[in-house]
Each structure stands twice: as C-alpha cells, then as structure tokens.
Amino acid sequence: AQTVTQSQPEMSVQEAETVTLSCTYDTSESDYYLFWYKQPPSRQMILVIRQEAYKQQNATENRFSVNFQKAAKSFSLKISDSQLGDAAMYFCAYRSGGGSEKLVFGKGMKLTVNP
C-alpha cells in the first residue's frame, strides 16, 4: 500500500519570505500523481499544485512550485513571497495512475505566516 509522510507538523515563515514544505511517499508503482492541497480555516480543501510522475519538469503555479525527486520519492512544495493568506494546513497526497483514483493523504502540516 502507498503511504505519504509529512514529517513536520508545523512551520512558520515571515511574510514575503520563502518556505519549503516537505513530503515523502512510498510506492512500487511507476505511474502516479502527486498533489498539494491547502486547507485554510474555512476548512475548504483547495488544490494548490499537482505533478504527474511521468513528467520530469517540476510543476509551478504562480508563487508555488514543487521539487519532485522521483528516485528519492520526495515531493516538496516551495512557497515564494509568502502572504498572510497562505496560512493554512497543507496536505500532500498521492494517487495511483490507473484504477481506483483514490487519494492517499499525509497527516498535514500547519503553516503560520508572521507579519
């Protein structure tokens, strides 16, 4: 079974600075997808960014980018120019490439942004 590990339960960053959230996963599959979801206090789950395992290029979405290291099974999220609105729980998630499409989540990490 696949597992996703977020080893840091909490992090903080100063506004306008850069922060990196770490995620590792375990799988024997070669075809899969990885996601970062954000959950603000409103509790809505918001997709931040996704990465297809077959793509070598790291995904980027505005201030958000990932460092995808397939061999190391590492998938970190970098937030540049942090804003107060980035404060939230962040979840890393894994999805198999075929079949069930179930998401396997990490336990989450709380990000605080200090003004």
Place this chain on the structure above:
Amino acid sequence: DADVTQTPRNRITKTGKRIMLECSQTKGHDRMYWYRQDPGLGLRLIYYSFDVKDINKGEISDGYSVSRQAQAKFSLSLESAIPNQTALYFCATSGIGTSKERNEQFFGPGTRLTVL
C-alpha cells in the same frame, strides 16, 4: 454556486442515533468519494463510487454505509453513531472533465459531525 455541496454543514447527535450526510454535485462527474478528517491524521477514504451501480469500500468503512442515489448524489450513513466517529467529513468528485481538471478531485465544504 458551489459545484459540490454537502448537507448539513454541522451536526451534533447522540450515541446510537442514525445519521445521514448528503453530497450533491453539479460537475457532471461520475466518480464520488467520502473522506474523514481527524486532527493529526489527515484525510482517510471511507467509500468511493465510480457510478450508480458501483460502490467500493475504502480504508475505514466499518460503521459506515453509502448510497449512490443518482450520478449527482452520494450519501454517507452512520447507522448507530458512536463518539469516535466525531470528525470532519468531506465528499469529493472526479471525472474526465477538461484536461486541466482531469485526475483532480474536487472537494465539498465539509460536514462537522459531533457525536456525544
């Protein structure tokens, strides 16, 4: 209007009561999911359905049942609620959609359930 809606948004019930959480979607997706979120544990899959005639157990299905009444509706039931089912429950959908949406799950706003 929200694409994925959940009712109720908050519910307090007592041990032993039957309760149903409902999920509706207007995205036209064929796949629907129920997840449970507990502090420090992330989200865990309870049940999922790929169409009206297809229901599958997830990681933590014991104590829960589901019904896929239509493509757009997927309900989660707790036949006899117990306190350790106190959690935040999310419905999600996925489908072919646009190329950007493909492989993505869209979440409802969540239902906060408290079992006393």
